[in-house]
Amino acid sequence: MKKILLIALREYERQVARKAFIGVLLFPLFIIAIAVVVGFVSASSTIHSDQGVVGYVDPGNALARATHPPADADNTFQKFDTAEAAQAALEQKQIIAYYVLAPDFAVSRQAEFRYWQNEPGNRVRRAFDNFVRSALLADIPPATATRLMEGPIFTQTTLDGSRTFDENNIMSFVLPFIAGILFIIALFSGASYLLQAVVDEKENRTIEIVVSSVTPMQLMSGKVIGLAGVGLTQVLVWLIGASVAVFLLRDRLEFLQSITIDPGFVALAFVLFVLQYLIYGAIMAGIGSIVADAKQGQSYSTPFTLAAMIPWFFLTAILFDPNGAVAVVLSLFPLSAPLTLLVRYSMTSIPAWQLVAAIGVMILTAIGAMWLAARIFRIGMLRFGQRVNLSEIAANIRF
Amino acid sequence: MSMNAASSSNNTVISVTNLAKSFGAAKAVQDVSFEVHAGEIFGLLGPNGAGKTTTIRMILDIFKPDRGTISVLGGPMREDKKARIGYLPEERGLYKDLTVEQCVTYLAELKGVARADIKTRAARFFEQFDLTEHRRKKVNELSKGMQQKVQIISTLIHKPALVIIDEPFSGLDPVNTRLVQDLLLEQRAQGTTIVMSTHLMYQVEEMCDRLVLIDHGKTVLYGGVDEIRRSHADRAVRVVAKGELPAIPGVIETSRKGNERTLALPHGMESQHVLEQLVAAGVPIEQFELALPTMDDIFVKVVAGGK
Structure with a gap:
C-alpha cells in the first residue's frame, strides 16, 4: 500500500506542476467570462431598444384604473386619444411603440401592437400585460391582487416526501447540467493525463526499473489514484471558485440567492465522480500500455470517451421521460451512468434500487477494469515503440 | 543442446531449469537452464535476440514462463524479494523532469529504503561518482554517461543481495567503465551476487567467475570461465x-x-x-x-x- 501511495503522490506532484493543469483549472473561469460578455452584450442591446415610453390608445377606457409603473421603470405608459396622435409620437421617436385597444377591449381582449422598424422585446409586452392586469384587478383587495399578479409558485414534492422541486429554484435544474459538463471536462482531461503518463513511462524507459520494485497492479493503481487526486483537486478548486463567486455576486444577481445545494446531490456526484475516474483511469492505463505513442492512444480512447457522452445524445429522451426505458438503461450502463444519473436527479426521484444497482455495476466495472488493465499492462508495457495486437492480448490475458 | 542445471544447494541464488517462453509465433526462449551461485559474478551472454532479456524478465517475474521452473533467493519470486534485488535493464531511463536527487530518492523509496538512509547512502555514491555538484540538476541536463551513473546508483542504493545488470558499460567512457567495473568487483567482495549481461568479452574474462551462453533461446555453453576456456583449447x-x-x-x-x-x-x-x-x-x-x-x-x- 505504501508503494501505491508513493506512486500516487509522485504522479500527483508531477501533474499538478504541469502548466496545462493550470489551464484546466481556469477553464470554467474562461467559460464564465464568455457567458458574462455574451450576456452583457445581448442585454445591453435589448435594454437599449426596450427602454422607453409605450403609448396606448384606449377608446373604451378599459385601462382607466390601471396602476402606472414608477417613472424610473424601463417602460412607462402614455395614453393617446387617437391612433394618429400615437403614430405621430412614434415617428418623432417620443415613444418606442404603441398599442391600439379595441373599443370593446374589456370583453374582446383585442389589441394591435404597432412599432417602428425594430420590434420591442418580450419585456415590453410583459410590462404592458402587467399594466392591463392591474386595471382588471383594481376592485380586488391589494394583497390578493399582488398574489394574483405574482401567480402561483409550484413546489413539487416526491411521493415519499424526500425531495422537493421548487419552480423558483432554477439552479436545482441548472446545477446538474453544469456539474455534468464539469464532470466531462475533468474526466477527459484526467483521462488524457493518465494516457500520457503511461506512454511517458514507456517512452522514457523507466517502466521496467519500476516494475522490478512494484507489481504492475501497484504501479497502475498508484497512477490511477494519483490522477483521481488531481481530478478531485480540479473539482475542489472549481467548487471553491464557484462558492466565492456566488458569495461575491449574491447581492447583484437575484437568481443566485435562490441557490440551495442539495447534500444528496453532492454526495451522489462525489461517488459517481470517483468511480468514473477509477474506471476511465484503468481503461486509459490499459490503452497507454499497448500503444506506441500518445497520438495512437488518443484514437484508441475515443470510443470510450464517446461512451461517457452518450447521455448528451439522448438528453431529450431523458428530460422527456426521466424514469423511462432509455434513462434507466443508460443509468445501468457503467460508462454512461454518472451523467445520466446526475441529469435524472434534477428531474425526478430516482428509485433507490436503480441508484444501488448503478453504483454497484460501476464498482464491479472499476474492479474488473483495474484487473484487466493490470494484465494488459503486463503484456504491453515492455513493447517499446510498437503496438500490441488485440489477438495477442486475448491470447495472453490469462496471466 | 540441452543442459540441466545441477541440483540446487544453499549456495544457489538463482536456479533456472528448462525455461521456455513464446510471444505469439516467436519462440524467445526455448530451453534455458543455469544456476547462479552466491557471491559470484555470473555472465549471461548471447548474441542479439538470443533470449537474454526475456530470461532476465522471467527471473524477475515480469514475464511468466510458458514452461520450466525458476527459483530466486531460495524459492519462487515474491514481491518482498524485489527489495533485495537491484535491476538495471537494457532499456533503461530516468524521470527526466526530476532532479538527480529526487530521482534516486523516488526509486530507492520504491525499494523500501527509509528517507534518512537514502540521504546518507546517496551522498556517498554521489561523492564516489563525482555527481555531488550535479545532484540538484534535472536528469535531462546531464550527459548520457552521467545518467548512466545515476542509474547504477539507483540499482545499488538499497544494498541488494542480488544485482542483475544488463550491459552495465554501455555509454561509459574508459574512466567510468573502470569505475563501474571496480564498483561491481567491490560489491562481489562484499558478498553481493551479480548477474551481468554484456557484449564485451574481455570484461567477461576479467570479471566473471562463471557464465552461460544462450543462442536461439537455448543454453549452448555453461560453466566456469577458466573451465570453458580450457575445454575449448x-x-x-x-x-x-x-x-x-x-x-x-x-x-x-x-x-x-x-x-x-x-x-x-x-x-x-x-x-x-x-x-x-x-x-x-x-x-x-x-x-x-x-x-x-x-x-x-x-x-x-x-x-x-x-x-
Whole structure:
C-alpha cells in the first residue's frame, strides 16, 4: 500500500506542476467570462431598444384604473386619444411603440401592437400585460391582487416526501447540467493525463526499473489514484471558485440567492465522480500500455470517451421521460451512468434500487477494469515503440 | 543442446531449469537452464535476440514462463524479494523532469529504503561518482554517461543481495567503465551476487567467475570461465623462447610472432611432454602456457557453429 501511495503522490506532484493543469483549472473561469460578455452584450442591446415610453390608445377606457409603473421603470405608459396622435409620437421617436385597444377591449381582449422598424422585446409586452392586469384587478383587495399578479409558485414534492422541486429554484435544474459538463471536462482531461503518463513511462524507459520494485497492479493503481487526486483537486478548486463567486455576486444577481445545494446531490456526484475516474483511469492505463505513442492512444480512447457522452445524445429522451426505458438503461450502463444519473436527479426521484444497482455495476466495472488493465499492462508495457495486437492480448490475458 | 542445471544447494541464488517462453509465433526462449551461485559474478551472454532479456524478465517475474521452473533467493519470486534485488535493464531511463536527487530518492523509496538512509547512502555514491555538484540538476541536463551513473546508483542504493545488470558499460567512457567495473568487483567482495549481461568479452574474462551462453533461446555453453576456456583449447601451447626450437615429432608450429610461437599438439600428446623435450634440448624458455582461446573466439565459434 505504501508503494501505491508513493506512486500516487509522485504522479500527483508531477501533474499538478504541469502548466496545462493550470489551464484546466481556469477553464470554467474562461467559460464564465464568455457567458458574462455574451450576456452583457445581448442585454445591453435589448435594454437599449426596450427602454422607453409605450403609448396606448384606449377608446373604451378599459385601462382607466390601471396602476402606472414608477417613472424610473424601463417602460412607462402614455395614453393617446387617437391612433394618429400615437403614430405621430412614434415617428418623432417620443415613444418606442404603441398599442391600439379595441373599443370593446374589456370583453374582446383585442389589441394591435404597432412599432417602428425594430420590434420591442418580450419585456415590453410583459410590462404592458402587467399594466392591463392591474386595471382588471383594481376592485380586488391589494394583497390578493399582488398574489394574483405574482401567480402561483409550484413546489413539487416526491411521493415519499424526500425531495422537493421548487419552480423558483432554477439552479436545482441548472446545477446538474453544469456539474455534468464539469464532470466531462475533468474526466477527459484526467483521462488524457493518465494516457500520457503511461506512454511517458514507456517512452522514457523507466517502466521496467519500476516494475522490478512494484507489481504492475501497484504501479497502475498508484497512477490511477494519483490522477483521481488531481481530478478531485480540479473539482475542489472549481467548487471553491464557484462558492466565492456566488458569495461575491449574491447581492447583484437575484437568481443566485435562490441557490440551495442539495447534500444528496453532492454526495451522489462525489461517488459517481470517483468511480468514473477509477474506471476511465484503468481503461486509459490499459490503452497507454499497448500503444506506441500518445497520438495512437488518443484514437484508441475515443470510443470510450464517446461512451461517457452518450447521455448528451439522448438528453431529450431523458428530460422527456426521466424514469423511462432509455434513462434507466443508460443509468445501468457503467460508462454512461454518472451523467445520466446526475441529469435524472434534477428531474425526478430516482428509485433507490436503480441508484444501488448503478453504483454497484460501476464498482464491479472499476474492479474488473483495474484487473484487466493490470494484465494488459503486463503484456504491453515492455513493447517499446510498437503496438500490441488485440489477438495477442486475448491470447495472453490469462496471466 | 540441452543442459540441466545441477541440483540446487544453499549456495544457489538463482536456479533456472528448462525455461521456455513464446510471444505469439516467436519462440524467445526455448530451453534455458543455469544456476547462479552466491557471491559470484555470473555472465549471461548471447548474441542479439538470443533470449537474454526475456530470461532476465522471467527471473524477475515480469514475464511468466510458458514452461520450466525458476527459483530466486531460495524459492519462487515474491514481491518482498524485489527489495533485495537491484535491476538495471537494457532499456533503461530516468524521470527526466526530476532532479538527480529526487530521482534516486523516488526509486530507492520504491525499494523500501527509509528517507534518512537514502540521504546518507546517496551522498556517498554521489561523492564516489563525482555527481555531488550535479545532484540538484534535472536528469535531462546531464550527459548520457552521467545518467548512466545515476542509474547504477539507483540499482545499488538499497544494498541488494542480488544485482542483475544488463550491459552495465554501455555509454561509459574508459574512466567510468573502470569505475563501474571496480564498483561491481567491490560489491562481489562484499558478498553481493551479480548477474551481468554484456557484449564485451574481455570484461567477461576479467570479471566473471562463471557464465552461460544462450543462442536461439537455448543454453549452448555453461560453466566456469577458466573451465570453458580450457575445454575449448585447440590442443596447443604458446611458447616464448629465443633462438630456434628443436623439431618434436608430431608437433607443428602454427604461428610465429617474433619469439612467440604457437605449437599444435597431436592427439594423445600432453603439453608436459613438449615442455620436457624443450628443456632437454636446452631451449631458453621465457614463457610456456596452454594456448587458451579468448572468450571472444569461443563466443564467435560457438555462435557461428550453431548457425
